[in-house]
Amino acid sequence: METVWRVAFVYVLMWACFRVVGKRELTQMTPFELVTLLFIPQLFSRALTRQDYSMTNALVGAMTLFLLVFLTSTLSHRYPRVRSVVQAKPSVLLHRGQLLSAALDRERISPNDVFSAMHKVGVEQLDDVEWAILEADGKIAIIPKNGMGLRRPSDTL
Numbered sequence: 238m239e240t241v242w243r244v245a246f247v248y249v250l251m252w253a254c255f256r257v258v259g260k261r262e263l264t265q266m267t268p269f270e271l272v273t274l275l276f277i278p279q280l281f282s283r284a285l286t287r288q289d290y291s292m293t294n295a296l297v298g299a300m301t302l303f304l305l306v307f308l309t310s311t312l313s314h315r316y317p318r319v320r321s322v323v324q325a326k327p328s329v330l331l332h333r334g335q336l337l338s339a340a341l342d343r344e345r346i347s348p349n350d351v352f353s354a355m356h357k358v359g360v361e362q363l364d365d366v367e368w369a370i371l372e373a374d375g376k377i378a379i380i381p382k383n384g385m386g387l388r389r390p391s392d393t394l
Contacts, residue, residue, distance in 0.1 A: 247285065257303070274306065277298075280294075280295045281295045324373055327370050327371060328340050328371045330344070330370065340371075354376075354377035366382065367380050
């Protein structure tokens with residue numbers, strides 16, 4: 238029965254922490270923040286299986302991770318200088334139909350990734366693209382030349 242109480246405690250703790258972190262944060266979490274939060278199960282695994290009878294270490298570790306994610310998010314929201322250090326900046330991968338090799342190499346993006354993003358929005362040729370931009374969230378935005386009609390990815394289903 239003690240295991241049930243431990244799991245219930247961890248559930249309530251995680252629920253409360255994610256409520257504090259907020260909805261926006263969960264949908265726009267950076268890859269680094271996501272990986273950091275994935276450490277939480279490792280912190281609690283020994284305490285939940287009673288290999289380590291103290292939940293204190295797991296609690297301190299998990300709360301430290303949540304606090305760091307929350308502080309990073311809050312500071313980057315309030316201070317542009319912190320935001321410029323913490324958050325990735327968009328990168329131009331293609332301009333006026335020309336792939337920018339230096340940017341592709343720096344971001345480790347293959348031309349096939351750009352072509353895939355183009356096809357998802359209904360653009361077939363490089364010459365039809367004004368800009369292809371790798372956004373901070375890792376998605377490639379395709380901006381066609383004027384006069385090009387686009388379809389949304391959901392229109393292809």
